[in-house]
Amino acid sequence: MAQTIRVDGVRKWYGDTHAVDGVSFDVEEGEFFGILGPNGAGKTTLLEIMEGLRKPDDGEVSLLGMRPWPRNPRLLPRIGVQLQASSFFERLTAREQIRTFASLYGTPPAAADHWLEVVGLTDKADTRTEKLSGGQAQRLSIACALVHGPDVVFLDEPTAALDPQARRNLWDLLREINNQGRTVVLTTHHMDEAELLCDRVAIMDHGNILKSGPPAALVRGLDAPTRIGIETGTVPVDGARQLFPDAEVSDDGVSLTVSTRNPAAVLSALADRNALRGLAVRGASLEDVFLDLTGREYRA
Numbered sequence: 001m002a003q004t005i006r007v008d009g010v011r012k013w014y015g016d017t018h019a020v021d022g023v024s025f026d027v028e029e030g031e032f033f034g035i036l037g038p039n040g041a042g043k044t045t046l047l048e049i050m051e052g053l054r055k056p057d058d059g060e061v062s063l064l065g066m067r068p069w070p071r072n073p074r075l076l077p078r079i080g081v082q083l084q085a086s087s088f089f090e091r092l093t094a095r096e097q098i099r100t101f102a103s104l105y106g107t108p109p110a111a112a113d114h115w116l117e118v119v120g121l122t123d124k125a126d127t128r129t130e131k132l133s134g135g136q137a138q139r140l141s142i143a144c145a146l147v148h149g150p151d152v153v154f155l156d157e158p159t160a161a162l163d164p165q166a167r168r169n170l171w172d173l174l175r176e177i178n179n180q181g182r183t184v185v186l187t188t189h190h191m192d193e194a195e196l197l198c199d200r201v202a203i204m205d206h207g208n209i210l211k212s213g214p215p216a217a218l219v220r221g222l223d224a225p226t227r228i229g230i231e232t233g234t235v236p237v238d239g240a241r242q243l244f245p246d247a248e249v250s251d252d253g254v255s256l257t258v259s260t261r262n263p264a265a266v267l268s269a270l271a272d273r274n275a276l277r278g279l280a281v282r283g284a285s286l287e288d289v290f291l292d293l294t295g296r297e298y299r300a
């Protein structure tokens, strides 16, 4: 597959803060790539360097075979950058807003109206942007980033401030955009979002990429135990410890959890004792990968 983005040894320091501390990776054409990390990890700084909005102190970025910095007018029609909702033109309605973006790229108004429809904002077309809800403004900013049909789309925490249903709807939309063949690069601090959407993720912390790869491969590479939870009191803790000597057993007063590498045997023993009340089985997740890499719990 062709490389769409190459990031090579990129660094950005703000005084003593190493916001991005020597980062290298590639994004392939058509890929859905996620930059995942807690607050302050350096995701936004890195994304802005990739977009050509910020100059790296060191290192290079190649985007569609070109240098994004200094600002490269030949790149602009080919990339879509999701703006923060606060960067809308003032006092315009949603329709005027997106039509203005469209006209900047020589895109006909019909395309603007189409994208309003795609993001479910047709009924808000005549509403001024400052009167839109957080989620509606977020969707409008994504539509504005896509209106000119870019090959590469950059999204910075696109589902921040959305309720769970709106998040899910937006996930469907982002998948659709990617299925159309566009390369999507997104930052997120939501592990579940990265796991669900991304072909590959780069896990970032303190300005460094700790690991990258397909989420499922990162999780599989952990060789972590499966956690089997049942309601507290279903089996006494001591009884469970005797029953499963090779497993780790804990009880927080709500659930008794057995962490085991042999889930089939544990499940079958619990079933034999009719002790499956409140059963929840959880394999490893990207959160465990983060814990394994940093030694600390993931807190977005």
Ligand SMILES: Nc1ncnc2c1ncn2[C@@H]1O[C@H](COP(=O)(O)OP(=O)(O)OP(=O)(O)O)[C@@H](O)[C@H]1O
Pocket: 014, 017, 018, 019, 037, 038, 039, 040, 041, 042, 043, 044, 045, 046, 189
């Ligand atoms: N313009 C700036 N001047 C000084 N420090 C900055 C600047 N921008 C970012 N930083 C610092 O650089 C580090 C990385 O910030 P950045 O916004 O890139 O992280 P992030 O992973 O996007 O975080 P968040 O999820 O909170 O947006 C932080 O410590 C931040 O305080």
